[in-house]
Every structure is written in structure tokens, then in C-alpha cells.
Amino acid sequence: MANDTKERLIRAGEALFRSQGYSGTGLKQLADDARAPWSSMYHFFPDGKEQMAAEILDYAAAYYARMLARGFEARPDPLDAIDAIFTGEVEILKRSGYRDGCPIASVTLDTASTVEPLRKRCGEAFASWIRTIAEGIGRSGVDEEAATELATFVLSRASKNATPLLRTGRIVHQAIEAALSNTKKTRPPHKRTRAARR
């Protein structure tokens, strides 16, 4: 590679996707932000915006997957890892003035219904993160299914699958139940039938 123009484009794109999503981001603004010439756009991404977005998503997916894996490797206790990962993300969000969220989430929400190839890639990104998190949690002795269930619970519409939402509902349910039995001992705990179905 003679220079790093393509990488600058992808990096700038990831940043813009974080704060503006896919349809909110113009290619001209992107090239500007990357300090890349406009002509490089279609030189590196001859198939246009969609191809460029696909490569940005792949880049972001791999980047975060590595970050997650490292988080779990660095700490023997997965609970510590989860804490560190969350507070780390909070730090990033704060430092950006609450601008930089999750690039996959933004793109999912404004393209899942309209641009099928991108929706698919978003779904794959989330799936890979779930596998990484499930593996990390799995080390602590939670069985595989429960670990995946926990890891899935933030997953969005990108997967074209209702289980993420259902699992979120179950976890909310359990959290409430836990808070109930913690703070109000006078109340008889709920029947196991509802909470135990997982």
C-alpha cells in the first residue's frame, strides 16, 4: 500500500456512522473528514456507498470484537470484565460529548428495513459480539445456553429475530423480581413458574 487513504476513509466513516447513521452521512462530508480526495471514494469503493458502508461495518465489528475479547482476557473474573467494558464505553461516550454511540446500532436502525445487505452485516456483527461475550461469561461456569441468553439481551432488530427482545423482557422481569425480593421481604416471592421458564 502506497498510502493509507482507504483506511482513513473507513475510520472517518465509522466515526460518522456513530453520530449520524448511514443515511445521515454524505460521502462528500466523509471524504472531507478523512482528508481524502473525492476521487478516492469511487477508486476504493467502485460499487459506491453501499460497498463502503459494508466495509466500515466489517471494520467496526472486528474492532469491537477484539475489544471485548481483550476485556475478558485481561480479567479472570468475567464480572470484572463486564464492569470494565461498560465503564470504558461510558468513558468514550462522555468524552465525545455524548455524540459517539454504537456504529452498528445507528446503521441498523436506519437501514434494516431498506438495505438488506447492510442489515445482514449488522446482524452478523452483533452475532459475533454475542459469541465473544458468551465465551467470556462461559469461563465463569455459567452453562453455554445461559451465557448466550445473557449476551443476547441487548441485541436489536438487525437479527430479524424476536428472541433478543424476548430475552430482554425476561431479564427485565428477573431484575424486577430480584429488586422486589431484596427490598420488600414482606411480599411473598413470585411463583417460580413464571421466572423459571427460560
Next chain:
Amino acid sequence: MANDTKERLIRAGEALFRSQGYSGTGLKQLADDARAPWSSMYHFFPDGKEQMAAEILDYAAAYYARMLARGFEARPDPLDAIDAIFTGEVEILKRSGYRDGCPIASVTLDTASTVEPLRKRCGEAFASWIRTIAEGIGRSGVDEEAATELATFVLSRASKNATPLLRTGRIVHQAIEAALSNTKKTRPPHKRTRAARR
């Protein structure tokens, strides 16, 4: 009111925001979907797209708040209400072919960084839902703070506040902890070996 053109516009806008977000939705497509004449656009929303979006967000916020409140009113047990609300949303998502998500979330993710008035409205919408949910949970005896904490945990970047993310982290932590102690008590760990994992 002679006719209901404005309401049709707002309803169509809410639907489009669900599936395409703010920047992904064109005003002409919106007017078309609403079967409203193009001229009505700037007749009812003289300040343009931003004003229209603001009114759509207010409409959606009120609509969902009512839905939540009714959900809690209809069922004495807030746990039942949570279950019903989640499975209801899953039903909607499924029926739309996984197209229709949360209109506030979509708009938040692609405008929170760029259109301050809309970001503010999104934040207010989430805040009102949190109050409604906290009230619903509160009836079961959970104290106010715990109820608010639980209700907040899905909140996004719209609030320009890190507590939602931090609270999510805490709840994930607790969920894992709970799963851990459940596993150890109720079943032998690792029925399937890690090598057998797909």
C-alpha cells in the same frame, strides 16, 4: 377541523421514522404515504422538516406512554404487565416483518449529535416513559429509586447522561451473578463440554 390531513401526516411520519429514521425519510415520500398533497406539508409545518419531526416525536411519545400506562393499569401485578408489554412489542415487530422498531430510538441515533432540538425531545420522551414505568413498578412495593433505576436501564444517548449506560452495566452484572448462583445450585456446571460448542 375540516379534515384530518395533519394527523395522517403525523401518523405516516411515525411509521417512516420507525423504519428509516429521520434523515432516511424524505418529506415527499411522507406526504405520499399519508395520501396528503405536497402543499399540506408546509401549510401545517411552516418551519419545515424539523418542526414536523418534533410533532411526530411528541405524538409517538404520548402514544407509547399511554400504552405503557394502560399496560400497568390492566394488570395488578407489574411483572405480568412487563411480560405483556414485551410480548406485545414482539408481536408488532414480527407482524411488520421486523421493520417497525422504536421511532424515538431511530431518530435519536441519527440526530442526537446533529439536531439539538430533536435530541432534546427524544430525551424527554424516554424520560416520560421511565416515569410511567417507574410508577407502574412502584405499585408492587419496590421503592422509588430502585424502580427508577430499573426503568432507566434501556435509556439511550438521548438523555446526554451516562447513568442509563451505567445502570445497564449494573443490571447485566446482577443478571450474570444471578445466573451464576442459579447454575451452581440447581444444575451441575457444563453439562456439555466446551469442545462440543458449535
Next chain:
DNA sequence: GTCTATAATACGATAGAC
């Protein structure tokens, strides 16, 4: 409140020279 017409701009995408 609705009509037709259009301005002004941004967008994604191409062309051809170097």
C-alpha cells in the same frame, strides 16, 4: 387547504485527463 411550478441545494455517481 390545496393547486402547480420551481428555486436552491445536496446527494450519489461518472467521465476523462494526468
Next chain:
DNA sequence: GTCTATCGTATTATAGAC
């Protein structure tokens, strides 16, 4: 790989008649 220039279209937004 980069340059300049532009095409066609879609966008948001206005103007003025009825």
C-alpha cells in the same frame, strides 16, 4: 491514485394562483 468537472436525481423549501 488523484485531479477537475459534471450529470442526473432527490432533497428541502418557496412562490403565487385558486
